[in-house]
Amino acid sequence: MDFNMTIVKPAYFVIRGFYGIPNINYYYIFLLVLYIMSVVENGAVMALISLDQSLKTPKYIAVFNLAFVDMLGHSTLVPKVIDTFWFNHKNIPYNDCLTYEFFNFMSLTMQSLNLVLLSFDRLVAITFPLRYRVIVTLKSMFILVAASWLYAICINLIAVGFLTRLSYCGTVVINSYFCEYGPLIRLACNDNFPQVVLALQFEGDNAEGHGDSSNMNNKFEDQ
Template identity: 60%
Template sequence: MEFFNSANGRNITFVRPAHFKISGLIGIPNIKYYYVCLFFVYIVSVLGNTIVITLIIFDHNLRSPKHIAVFNLAFVDLFSSSALVPKVLDIFLFNHHYIPYNECLAFLFFCFACFSMQALNLVALSYDRLVAIIFPLHYQVKVTQKFMLSLIAFFWVYAITITLTAVGLLTRLSFCKSVVIESYFCDHGPLYRLGCNDITPNRAIGGLSPILILWLPLIFILGSYCGIVYALSKISTAQERVKAFKTCTGHLSLVAIYFLPTIFVYRFGRTIHPNARIINLSLTAVIPPMLNPIIYVLQTQEIKESLKRFLKMRRGQSKIATTN
């Protein structure tokens, strides 16, 4: 407990504010148009991910280990969008800039846990593609439903542990200088920098977290595709190589959409205007959950066929209801 309360035994007045003020999007010209964009993105995210979740639940043909990972990704995307976008719109569109202390930490926890799981879920899907292409004859033995569920459960524990550590270290801070968070939500970095006492542990977890939830997953994914490319090079005909690689295009698209903007913003974000950086950061959080279900519906044959069956069934039910 002493580690989480750095004011114990020291001549420090511990200050825990009643509220924080979220100020990231205040004062940006024409920002209301951006709020309209956020609302549109949120609606598309909710509809798209709900469709994917519904198809996987009710279509028994979509019960493979890969679709368990797709289901979890859709769930995480839906949950992260619902945790972030409505609150951001409430804060800035309706001028509710002050957020209670505990609510701010809960806001941070749910957002960061979901952001972490998005990256880790892409690792699960890359492993699925790696085994399917390198060990096609042993795929059903190596990648079972039980294995995929266990892997996803481990990733949830992993993401929650890292996020809880970051949030727990914030509770040891005394906020005697300012309560203004210069971000679009209760962001970890801008929040711990407001602390008056020793922020070294917070800075350490702030530097370690991107390695654990961004760079390590990306390294594994890139390594898996090196193995996939090597395996494809051993296939004799170009037609078979293209056919095998097409099964990876949907996952590669998701990887590019998630990692490239995030890495760009965190790598070069300090060289651009703060307003542009905040908007770009928010877009990297809300765009992937919108595009992921669209990509999987369009590029995954099983989900596309399931959607066609569902729509055909709905049209048949509508005709029956009309005739009656």
Template identity: 50%
Template sequence: MSPLNSTFFKNDTTSNIVHPDFFFIRGFAGIPYTKYYYGFLCFVYALSLLGNTFVMFVIYTDHCLHSPKYIPVFNLAVSDLCGSTALIPQMIDTFLFKSHLIPFETCLTNMFFAFWFVAMQSFTLTVLSYDRCVAICFPLRYNEIVTSKSMFVIIAILWIFAGTVIFTAVIFISTLSFCKSTVVNSYYCHHGPLLRLACNDNTPSTVINRTHPVVIFWLPVLFITATYICIARALLKIAAASERFKAMKTCTSHLILVSVFYLPIAFSVALGSTIEQNTRVINMSMSTVLPPVLNPIIYSLKTEEFRESIKKLYRRKKLHLTVRNA
């Protein structure tokens, strides 16, 4: 252990666990022109706040959107908004204002919320695929199967499940001793890079680290793939091409959301260790900050009901202003 690192560690004499006072978030060190990226992060965060707040506002104010299918859309906006808030302000503070040192407890808190909201983004996309599958495969039973109550229950269970899984991972991380280094090779307190700094038996945390991607990403991807196989089979049974196209059109916004969220992650995992460290950090950071910005834009542009609700709100606002100025 270097003299620099030794000043950051404290020993819990009751359990022989060594915790650092601070972790050093390496982030984008060695990457050129990062000041422009920090400016981009500020812009992205502001856009994410505006976009997702707007989506929630439209759904809340328009009673035509008070239907089961828009409950997960509202939940996705909440997850995106909270996920951006958990990550981007901390990243800006760390790198733009040179606050690379993050206290141990703050690091674990940041890890919990960042992973929790990312998990909910993934699970909500899964719920949206379930909704589309039922709507196309069982159109006559849709209102019977997909109700507001069932949607609320599913989403509440997913919030609790995701929170429990992530909290368990954080608890196991807190039981590790860190005596190798305090430098975290990521742009936030990421579970994997922290795990590699541990110097005691980290078998439970290693198992969790390998299980998490399966639970949070790959099982949802498998479920979404299965739902679209069912949707494709159902579409093939529709004789009229116009009806087939109309049914497919209702899935386009969801498919774009799925691509934006999962493809960058799949790209990083597929290339694995062949990706240079800085490239991996930039790719993973983009995959976490861009979906919350793009989701409200994609949904607003690609969903006809939502576009009509925006037009209705605009006309209502215009009429209100006309009456006020008359």
């Protein structure tokens, strides 16, 4: 990638994902209800773990973090989706789009890592029941959670950093319901090979195939 080239950044992108679907407002109402339920339930889980001394265990540190990340992910995605489509605010500024993409995918990364931590906790409990309290301590779980956050933040900052090297000289319409990595790559008019490699590495469900960047670019599927 030539880092000395001129990068063309649009003032905004246009989100088009849910337009033209009949009776779509009922879906937004349903989505809003689910979001409120998610916030209440995750808030209740976090409050219960914080207030109940018997739940101050390594496993529930991971459970607390999972509830927080789940709330963060929903709060990042759902209100913006409702604002975009229900209130017809389909234009999103360039910097806001990248910030939106970062928090969405950081939340998804953390959700996956939290499930890994909970699986690790159960694996140790089953495999080494007599040494469980020695291996899985409050300190070790805090370290694992902190390391997970650090990894999720760094890897998604790198991904967003690579997006800033893309140049957009054609359409700025994103065929998705939020600022998504694959569609943003597909809109670029300059070489996108490093971005495609990152997408294949960390978001493989959004892309498939191999070859040069122009061929790989066409492999991304709309979500």
